Amino acid sequence: MRQTPTVSPETIGSYWLASCDDDLTPRPALAGDEIVDVAIMGGGFSGLWTAYFLQRHNPDLSIAIVERQYCGFGASGRNGGWCSPRFPINPSALTRRFGIETARSMLLAQQAMVDEVGQICTEEGIDAHFNPAGVLTLARSTDQLPSLRNSFDAYAKLGMTDGCELLDASQAQEAVNATEVHGAFRLRAGATIHPGRLVRGLARALERRGIRIYEGTEVLRAIDGAEPALVTSGGTIRARRAVLLAGEAFMTSQAEYRRRLIPMASTIMLTAPLTAEQWKQVGWSGGECLSSYVHTTNYLSRTADGRILFGSRGAPYRYGSDMCETALRENANFGWIRDRLLEWWPSLENVPFTHRWAGYLGIPRDWLPTVHFDPERRVGHSYGYTGHGVITSAICARALAGLVAGHAPGAHAPYLRQQAPNWEVEPLRWAGIRYVQNAFLRMDLAEAAGQQPPLDSGLAKYLGEP
The missing domain is CATH 3.30.9.10 (D-Amino Acid Oxidase, subunit A, domain 2)
Structure with a gap:
């Protein structure tokens, strides 16, 4: 059943959504089966940017986006307002894991995308206070x-x-x-x-190009193979070319991704x-x-x-x-x-x-984003931005759109891989994460008080930093 989003400009609630120059009137939910070229799960930055770059590759593609709540409900409408050139893995760790050439290329791409987002806002008439x-x-x-x-x-x-x-x-x-x-x-x-103005403005820009967005529609499961589809609470969207999953933290609602994030x-x-x-x-x-x-x-x-x-x-x-x-x-x-x-x-x-x-x-688990498209299964995904999603989601979306379009990726990007490694099973996952959260807090409190760091600081850093 479709849920009507409610956003209050009062104390509890994202300022970005309360001041996004959009009354958040819900778009219609999917009501029946449809057939498109590409079906996308997720109405946040990941899904919207993917549709944007797909449409730039091929303006004739028919694209549908399915969102469980409303565009910007998740991290896209609740973040800190950074359009950051930082990658989820810091430069030192990025260099150590992938080498100087890959690390430099990745960071330069992040910086270039900052400028590109500003240009897109100008071109699309999105007043996102860039x-x-x-x-x-x-x-x-x-x-x-x-x-x-x-x-x-x-x-x-x-x-x-x-x-x-x-x-x-x-x-x-x-x-x-x-x-x-x-x-x-x-x-x-x-x-x-x-970010609220950006995500809502980007959604409107896509609709002007004929891309369909269905809100209040939950994806129940994705089907891969010769006839890929998104089975949703309002019907099934079959895709001639690809089904793409771009729900970030909410990807964990899908069984295949429950331990990926x-x-x-x-x-x-x-x-x-x-x-x-x-x-x-x-x-x-x-x-x-x-x-x-x-x-x-x-x-x-x-x-x-x-x-x-x-x-x-x-x-x-x-x-x-x-x-x-x-x-x-x-x-x-x-x-x-x-x-x-x-x-x-x-x-x-x-x-x-x-x-x-x-x-x-x-x-x-390894702090590294993941972008992949399987042309045989006709299913792709993009996820794992670790709080750096405004820019990293756009970079990953462009890469995913290129893979769907059949364009060979350029220089190796570390996020081009089939899946992220699994997190540990419960209760090990809960115990380990709670320990690191507690240890990091104790480390910061000790530092603020001018005290020596806790004896387990080295272990906490080993477990909790990339």
Whole structure:
């Protein structure tokens, strides 16, 4: 039965969806069987970008997208607003695992796609507040300074220092007037974006090209072979050429992908617009994608209307990769977020928070995305962006569209593979992930208190970092 999406502009709910210049009126659900050239599961960035690049390859293709809720319901409408040039695997690990040539090619592709997304927004008339301000990562303790240097050295090894720089303590403090700023690493590529406007605008752009989008329609199973199809709650869509699965964390609802990904939660809070005087105290006039070197992750962005978004760790992993929305909200670490923001800028103590939300992202066992199309089975997929989906999903979607079109891939891309490795079975998966989550938190708290790292820090890093 079709579910009507409800989005409230009140405290609980994504600011991006509440301000996306779209009333989120649900599109019609699928009502009966259909035949198209390509059928796609997923109305987020993965599915929409795949349809976009498929249509650019061949404008005559008939394409249908099936979405269980509404376009942008998942991570595409709940993320931190980063249009990041970072790949899910950091440059050092990427180089170690795949070599200098592949790592450099991958990172250059990420940077180029940032610019391309901005160009597409202009071409399609999507006012997504694209701001090419770059990425700034702060060292907020002396213990984080080696990570700052390692970031620069990793790019230097790839011959990419022209796109980045190290800032000393005074330069970093001038860029962002936060507490405990000891230095920073700047990537010139990168942008902030309004992801709600992007995902909803992209959906409208596809519809103008004749691509059908069905919302409120759940995919029950995919059929491969000579007559591939998506069997849904509203009917069966048969595909002459391909069935493509692009549901990111929600791919775990399909039996074949249940252990290929785990859904991990992330939590976000948003302030009211700051005054000019408050922004003067905060600094951060460049409006970069902002973060620091912590294990529990933080990511900040400045919205077009002058708010601060602060994102960090979410609800603990749930047994069996359960993705309960109610539990996600009830167990989200909103208090933790509030404390962290005030730790950065104590002067904002009286600034109210207007929005708070949480969401799931998909993480593969080896942190590496996966793109594959089997021309015999006529089934393909793209997934596993580990929180870097705004740009990585577009890169992977273009690769998947090319494979469906029969174009031989260019230089080897590490994400071109049949499947990600499986996660461990339960309860080992639950125990291992909960341990790493707890250990990373203890490591960050010890560092913030000026204490020695926990004795098991090495084990936690080994288990929890790519």
